[in-house]
Amino acid sequence: MNNTIAAIVLTKDEEKHIARCIESLKGICEEVFVIDCFSTDNTKVVAESLGAKVYQHPWKNYATQFNWGLYNCPITADxxxxxDADEFLDNGLGQSVRKAISKCDDDVNGIYVRKRIDFMGRPLKHGGWYPSYHLKVWRRGHGECENRWMDEHICIFDGRVITVEQGDQVDANLNDLTWWMNKHNGYATREMADMLMMEYGLDASSQEVMPKFFGTEEQRKRWLKVKYIKAPLFIRPFINFTIRYIFKAGFLDGKEGFVWHFLQGFSYRFLVDAKIFELKKRFGFDDNKIKAYLKKTYLS
Structure with missing residues (x-):
């Protein structure tokens, strides 16, 4: 095996970010596949000019779009x-991963890397956001994206996983707060659906990350999400904000950190709860009607 790497990037009007993303992959990934949802800007042109292979496919959700690319693109890498298009590799992460896969045992099929979020130009180093480890690299044929509407992770079918400690995969979106709020309004709808399907047992549980506190980061996050869902509506956003901003020292990230924790840790979570309440009230809090709606809208 040559231990080659193929990157998969999903795009929709990502002209502002795509060059930075692809440039960071040079010398690391032998193949770059961009799965574009019919961008109206120059995303496709920029990506192709930098050597990426671009395929266009209609959007349903992140998981189906990613897995379509995984199974339909002519990937030859190992x-x-x-x-993501608004992410890039930093601090030697690419070289660290290449070194790790050149030395790992044959039963190692997944690699966790460290993720960092930059918000308003400031790295968020507190509030439980950093360091955060995500399974971003895996041996082809041994994993795929789990089928969820929100918070989807890569699931490894078999083998072991290792962690690379050096370097960061940086999430640094360059759009303004108006864009951010509009985006998170859409996220809130997806989160509402995801949480309700978990509450009513309608999610694809056989493909999920197993909730487990003393497990991988994804398993721990899923365990916490299950607990969060059981907490009282409208109370849990206050709890989330308090834990992250105060007890996990999010206040140390300055004004940018306050904006982030208030918007992402409280306002966004409150909006999700409001949408859950709105949907339940719409159907008179009738569980059977709510489940029928979820099945028709999100599972058909």
Whole structure:
């Protein structure tokens, strides 16, 4: 095996970010596949000019779009790297991963890397956001994206996983707060559906990350999400904000950190709860009607 790597990037009007993303992959990934949802800007042109292979496909949700690319693109590389268009590799992460896969045992099929979020130009180093480890690299044929509407992770079918400690995969979106709020309004709808399907047992549980506190980061996050769902509506956003901003020292990230924790840790979570309440009230809090709606809208 040559231990080559193919990156898969999903795009929709990502002209502002795509060059930075692809440039960070040079010398690391032998193949770059961009799965574009019919961008109206120059995303496709920029990506192709930098050597990426661009395929266009209609959007349903992140998981189906990613897995479509995984199984339909002519990938020949031994490993796959999941990276979003507004992310890039930093601090030697690419070289660290290449070194790790050149030395790992044959039963190692997944690699956790460290993720960092930059918000308003400031790295968020507190509030439980950093360091955060995500399974972003895996041996082709041994994993795929779990089928969820929100918070989807890569699931490894078999083998072991290792962690690379050096370097960061940086999430640094360059759009303004108006864009951010509009985006998170859409996220809130997806989160509402995801949480309700978990509450009513309608999610694809056989493909999920197993909730487990003393497990991988994804398993721990899923365990916490299950607990969060059981907490009282409208109370849990206050709890989330308090834990992250105060007890996990999010206040140390300055004004940018306050904006982030208030918007992402409280306002966004409150909006999700409001949408859950709105949907339940719409159907008179009738569980059977709510489940029928979820099945028709999100599972058909």
């Amino acid at each position: 490993w796959v790297w999941r990276i």
